[in-house]
Amino acid sequence: MSRPEDTLPPDLYYNDPVSRQYTTSSRIQKIQAQMTHRALQILNLPPSQSSHILDVGSGSGLSGAILTQRGHTWVGMDISASMLAIALQRGTGALPRKRRKLAQDMEMDVEDGIDDKQSNDEDAGDEEVEDEGEEDEIGDDAPCEGDLLLADIGQALPFRPGTFDAAISISAVQWLCQAESSDENDAPTRRLKRFFEALYVCLKRGGKAVMQFYPRNQKERDMVGTAARRAGFGAGFLVDAEGTKAEKVYLVCSVGGEDVTATIEAMEDVEIEGGAVGAGRGREQKGKFGKGEYKKGSKEWIMRKKERMERKGMVVKKNSKYTGRKRKVAF
Amino acid sequence: MKILTLNFLTCARKTCKSSPAAFPLHPRDAELEIVETEFNALFIQNILPRVEWDALKGLCTELGLTNVPPEAPEPKELFDTSIKSAGIDEKEKEPTQLTRDLHNLLLETTIQSGKLVCGNCGHEYAIKEGIANFLLPSHMV
Numbered sequence: 001m002s003r004p005e006d007t008l009p010p011d012l013y014y015n016d017p018v019s020r021q022y023t024t025s026s027r028i029q030k031i032q033a034q035m036t037h038r039a040l041q042i043l044n045l046p047p048s049q050s051s052h053i054l055d056v057g058s059g060s061g062l063s064g065a066i067l068t069q070r071g072h073t074w075v076g077m078d079i080s081a082s083m084l085a086i087a088l089q090r091g092t093g094a095l096p097r098k099r100r101k102l103a104q105d106m107e108m109d110v111e112d113g114i115d116d117k118q119s120n121d122e123d124a125g126d127e128e129v130e131d132e133g134e135e136d137e138i139g140d141d142a143p144c145e146g147d148l149l150l151a152d153i154g155q156a157l158p159f160r161p162g163t164f165d166a167a168i169s170i171s172a173v174q175w176l177c178q179a180e181s182s183d184e185n186d187a188p189t190r191r192l193k194r195f196f197e198a199l200y201v202c203l204k205r206g207g208k209a210v211m212q213f214y215p216r217n218q219k220e221r222d223m224v225g226t227a228a229r230r231a232g233f234g235a236g237f238l239v240d241a242e243g244t245k246a247e248k249v250y251l252v253c254s255v256g257g258e259d260v261t262a263t264i265e266a267m268e269d270v271e272i273e274g275g276a277v278g279a280g281r282g283r284e285q286k287g288k289f290g291k292g293e294y295k296k297g298s299k300e301w302i303m304r305k306k307e308r309m310e311r312k313g314m315v316v317k318k319n320s321k322y323t324g325r326k327r328k329v330a331f
Numbered sequence: 332m333k334i335l336t337l338n339f340l341t342c343a344r345k346t347c348k349s350s351p352a353a354f355p356l357h358p359r360d361a362e363l364e365i366v367e368t369e370f371n372a373l374f375i376q377n378i379l380p381r382v383e384w385d386a387l388k389g390l391c392t393e394l395g396l397t398n399v400p401p402e403a404p405e406p407k408e409l410f411d412t413s414i415k416s417a418g419i420d421e422k423e424k425e426p427t428q429l430t431r432d433l434h435n436l437l438l439e440t441t442i443q444s445g446k447l448v449c450g451n452c453g454h455e456y457a458i459k460e461g462i463a464n465f466l467l468p469s470h471m472v
């Protein structure tokens with residue numbers, strides 16, 4: 001089974017037949033909808049607020065339909081013109097409306113020789129699609145309400161500071177780990193750096209981003225997490241169904257003011273990795289961190305420093321759950 | 332492309348990042364269309380403080396849209412604060428006509444085709460079927 005990002009860049013991979021197959025596969029739709037709901041749950045937006053949200057890699061507009069349903073206004077970015085074209089077809093009746101119809105289409109596509117297994121979303125275990133929850137019925141009959149941009153998230157996010165309350169991304173960030181060309185400026189590290197720095201700027205203070213993606217290995221996951229932290233985010237990973245076929249990795253990023261770990265810890269059945277850094281640190285601190293990948297003052301940084309000091313035989317304060325946590329400033 | 336989004340978009344080129352002339356982008360040959368969308372007063376309330384009012388007025392002048400209030404409305408102008416509605420839940424407050432007008436301008440007035448031009452570098456971003464193309468040739472990234 002090949003991973004899509006190993007074969008072609010997304011604008012070429014999601015060409016017309018693949019886009020259509022990807023969009024009309026009810027199975028992929030269900031998994032995508034579930035991940036969107038999960039991302040929104042992690043975002044934990046104030047229930048009374050109607051937010052302005054960026055959808056990074058908005059594809060066919062499936063996540064957007066859920067955002068609209070929840071009363072949010074969103075802007076989607078995608079590098080694939082044919083995926084965006086499908087998003088535009090929402091609400092026009094051009095997309096199949098019933099699941100039975102969807103299943104037929106999928107069979108037809110298989111007969112047409114399109115490998116159903118080319119998508120990462122297909123890697124999920126069967127158990128995920130068993131429950132027939134109401135939330136999975138994302139109507140193709142609703143028009144796409146969000147604004148769409150044809151854009152490469154590894155190039156730029158063309159928004160002024162503080163544009164969005166939050167950002168979500170479903171199955172897109174792994175594309176940034178691909179070199180778009182042999183040009184040094186297109187190297188994954190450069191693309192990730194540009195993306196996270198721009199994302200940091202266009203989110204409002206206290207804003208959060210939750211990004212589900214498919215890292216191909218630990219190194220790639222670390223590379224993404226490091227890029228987020230270097231851009232100034234407090235960032236941590238939340239992993240659902242870890243170690244199973246249905247494993248889902250969510251990168252949770254916060255723009256100052258909030259300890260991401262605390263948010264994640266409050267949730268059940270999750271594994272936490274990476275932890276949060278930079279809680280309470282503002283934009284003015286951006287770019288200032290010590291050697292290595294840990295920001296000065298962060299939990300990781302403190303732990304590292306303690307380790308080093310202990311190794312040198314110094315007496316250090318015992319670690320507690322409060323180690324490295326943000327403390328409220330008292331006036 | 333909604334007028335609201337236009338009020339947030341800047342030039343994507345690295346060299347324009349710190350230039351004040353890179354915002355707002357200037358619409359050219361714009362074909363406008365009203366696309367009705369569900370009225371949501373709470374969203375207007377949330378987004379209004381982030382709207383750059385002078386940029387909005389400039390954009391609207393360029394697009395031939397008139398009747399934009401000269402000053403940004405105050406939050407208290409968005410909901411009816413008459414005695415009748417005093418003391419009731421925020422959600423049940425009656426939005427004013429001004430709020431509906433803002434919804435119409437920011438969320439329902441859209442550019443279907445045309446281009447957006449950077450005031451700093453002159454780069455043109457095409458809009459087709461309401462979708463703006465922000466893909467850059469690699470030497471501009």
Ligand SMILES: [Zn+2]
Nearest residue numbers: 342347449452
């Ligand atoms: Zn420019």
